[in-house]
Amino acid sequence: MTVSHFDIKKHGYFGADVGGTLAKIMFYEPENDPAISKVRDFVLSSTTYGSTGQRDEKLTVSLPKAKLHFILFETNRMRQAIKLIKAQNILSGVKNISVTGGGAFKFAELVKEELGCIIKKKDEMHCLIHGLNFLLKNVPDEVYYFANPEDDKDEEKAICDVREDMFPYLLVNVGTGVSILKVSNWDDFERVSGSGIGGGTYYGLCRLLTQAKDFSATLEEAVKGDDNSCNMTVGDIYGGSYESLGLDANMTASFFGKLVMGDSYKENVKEADVCKALLYMVTNNVGQIAYLNARLQGLKNIYFAGNFLRTNKIAMKYLSKAIHFWSGGEMKALFLQHEGFFGACGAFLDSEQPNSCESS
C-alpha cells in the first residue's frame, strides 16, 4: 500500500470510529488542496475543540504529500460536535463519511439530517486491521516496547521498526473482552483465540469491590497498592521456593488466594491492594494466553492494542512483565503509538470499499 494514492473524491478527508465512550477522528490533509482550506483552517487552528475535543500533535503523521491528524472527543458530546460542524459549515461539499464503531449506527440519522452527509458504516475489525497495517508500514516509530520489562518503575521505551518485515503478527486487542487475531497480510486475518478476562473484568470487579468513582481512579489506586496482601505466593505455601519445579518464592501462586488463609488477611486488605491485584491478575493472564497463542501460531511479534491500554501505562508494564516471564525473556510485548486511532484510520482507508457492515 503506497502512501500517495488517495483520491479525495473517493476517500473524503475523514475517517471516524465512534465507540461507546470515545469518538476518534482521523483527518487526512493533502498538500496544496484549496478545496479543503476551510476544514484545514478549523482543524489546525487549535488542539482543543469544544469541551472535550483534543488533537494530539505528537501523533501527527507526515506522509510524502499529506499529513494525518488525530482527534478525539467524548461520544456523549457527539450532538454538540455535530452542531459545531454545522454552525461553522466545515463539511460543506462532503457527501460521505466512513465511520466504524457502534456510533456508526447510532448517529447516522442525525448526521444526515443536520449535515446532509451519508454515514458509510464500516466493519470494526477490518478497520482496525487496515488502519494498523497502514500505520505499521508508514510510521517508522509506530512500534515500541519497554526496555526493562522486569522493573515496574522504569518506563524507558525502545523503538522497534517493523516496516520491512511486517507479517505475520499476533494482535491482542484488549478491550472489555480480549480478541486475539493472527494477521497474515494486508487483508488476511483471523481470530484465533480470545479471553473473557479483560478490561471489563478488571473494572467490573473493581466496581463491586471498591468505592473508586471511575476507571482512572482504580488505576491511581492500583499504583499505590500491594497485591501480596491479596495474592498467595509460592513462599506462602512452601515457606520458600519450590526449587525442583523451578518456582521462585516471590512468584504469585494464587491471585486472591491469601484471603482463603484466614479472616485476619481479609481485614488487612485495602482497596488499593484489590485494584493492584486485579490489574496484575488480568494482565498476567492476557499475557500468558497471548504468549501461548503466539507459540502455537509460530509468531514472534505480539502487538497489544485496545481501549484497556489507552492511558494505562501500568497495564502495559504488567503485560511487558508477563510476556517476559512466560516466554523466559525470549519475546517482548509490543505497543503502538497510535493506540486507539486504528479504527478511524481504517475507516478512512476503507471508504472506497463497498463492504460496509449492517446492524445485525
Add this chain to the structure above:
Amino acid sequence: MTVSHFDIKKHGYFGADVGGTLAKIMFYEPENDPAISKVRDFVLSSTTYGSTGQRDEKLTVSLPKAKLHFILFETNRMRQAIKLIKAQNILSGVKNISVTGGGAFKFAELVKEELGCIIKKKDEMHCLIHGLNFLLKNVPDEVYYFANPEDDKDEEKAICDVREDMFPYLLVNVGTGVSILKVSNWDDFERVSGSGIGGGTYYGLCRLLTQAKDFSATLEEAVKGDDNSCNMTVGDIYGGSYESLGLDANMTASFFGKLVMGDSYKENVKEADVCKALLYMVTNNVGQIAYLNARLQGLKNIYFAGNFLRTNKIAMKYLSKAIHFWSGGEMKALFLQHEGFFGACGAFLDSEQPNSCESS
C-alpha cells in the same frame, strides 16, 4: 510397574498425604499376612473412624494379591487420630511411615514421640505423579469424562480405559493455584505451565464479595445463580452474534463486564450470580490454558485433578464445557475416580526410595 512386588518390610502398609485441610491415607492390605491382622481388623471394622475419619468403600482397589483402601480425615483431628492409633496399639512393629504434604513436617516430632515411628518425608509432586500413574495402570475405570459436556444438567459419566496407552499426558492440578505438568513416563515429568487463577482465586474473591460461610456454601450458591447478570455477552455488545468472526451471541465476551455498563446492573447482581460467574470465569480460563498447553505439547489426554475438584462437580462440568469449547469438540476433560488420594498412594509406593524432601 507390576502390582504384586511390594515388600512390606520396605514399603510398610501405609502412605499418607497430610495437607492443610485434609489428611489422606492409603492402606495396603496384602492377602494372608498375619503380621497385619491387627491393622486390618481395625481398618475394615468400620467405614468411619473418630469424628471425621471416613473410608470410601467404592474406592477400594482389588489387585491380584492385595487390596488398597482409602481413608481421609480432617487434618485438625490429627492429634486425636494419633492418640487413637496409640491407644489401639495399631502400628506396633511399624518403623517408618511415608508421608507427603505439609503435615509431613508438621507432625513428624509428635508421631515419633507418641508412636515411635519415623516419618519419611516425600516430595509432593513425585508422590502425586507416581500414585496417579500406578492407579491409571491398575484400575480399569480410573478415568472418566462427562458424556454431554455442553449440557450443564446432564452428569452422565463415561469410562475411558487408558491402561494400554498411558503416556504422554497432560496433568492439570487445580488447587489454590494451578500447575500444568507433562508426564512422559513413570518417573519422567516436567511442569510446563501453570496459572495463578485457580481455586484460591474463586474462593478468595467469593470471600470478599459474598457472605457465604465456607467453600461448600459458595458452590451451593453457584448452582442457583445466573452468571449473565455479571457477565457481558457478545450479544450485549453487538446486539446479536458477530458472524464474520464466528462469535455466538450467547458467548461470554467479558466476565463481570456487565457491571461496567451502569449502576443499575450492579444493583441487580445477587451473591449467587457472583459465585456462578466466578466459578465460570476460573474454570473456563483453566480449561483454555490447559487446552493451549495440550496443543503446544501435542498431547491429547488432559487429566484434571486437585483439591479444587473434590466434591465440586459443577467445576468439573464447567471444565468439560471449556475443553469442548476451546478444542471445538476434539478433546475431552478427563477426571479421576481416586481424586485426592494420589499423593497418599505415591507416598506408599515411594517409601523405599531415598529421595525424601527436606523443608526449604
